[in-house]
Amino acid sequence: MDEPEYPVRLAGRVIAIDPVGRVLLFRYDDPPPKGRHWATPGGGVEANEDFYQAACRELVEETGWTDVPVAPTEVHQGANLQWSSYTQGLIRQIDHYFMARVPDELRPLGEVAAMHVTDGIHASRWWTLAELDETDENIYPDILADLVRSALAEQP
Numbered sequence: 795m796d797e798p799e800y801p802v803r804l805a806g807r808v809i810a811i812d813p814v815g816r817v818l819l820f821r822y823d824d825p826p827p828k829g830r831h832w833a834t835p836g837g838g839v840e841a842n843e844d845f846y847q848a849a850c851r852e853l854v855e856e857t858g859w860t861d862v863p864v865a866p867t868e869v870h871q872g873a874n875l876q877w878s879s880y881t882q883g884l885i886r887q888i889d890h891y892f893m894a895r896v897p898d899e900l901r902p903l904g905e906v907a908a909m910h911v912t913d914g915i916h917a918s919r920w921w922t923l924a925e926l927d928e929t930d931e932n933i934y935p936d937i938l939a940d941l942v943r944s945a946l947a948e949q950p
Contacts, residue, residue, distance in 0.1 A: 800885050
């Protein structure tokens with residue numbers, strides 16, 4: 795049986811890593827198929843944006859950080875089926891991921907609480923690689939720990 799056609803949403807996402815290798819994730823409590831899950835900062839590509847520009851904009855919007863540079867090299871691409879609060883239905887989201895180095899350990903978020911409410915972000919947390927490896931929580935992308943390891947191995 796063929797899979798139904800779903801609207802497609804393009805998104806740019808940022809894997810934000812602090813100086814000791816923790817990664818920032820946001821928790822969402824969506825309807826199935828994703829349900830409760832943790833994901834990197836990021837969101838939909840807007841008109842006249844590419845994936846990188848969307849990732850940079852979304853990092854600022856979701857963290858309040860205007861001083862964290864995002865590397866322009868794409869490190870991963872993934873797709874998943876998920877519920878969209880914007881369309882009130884299922885969509886196929888195609889995510890393109892980029893890396894950012896956050897200069898401070900466990901850096902707090904800026905004034906983004908109201909935005910998190912409207913975007914359905916219920917919590918934020920810095921995760922260690924050990925926590926990513928050991929968790930039973932749904933993490934997106936599912937290879938996040940490997941992507942962080944690769945980034946840490948490349949740092950000077």
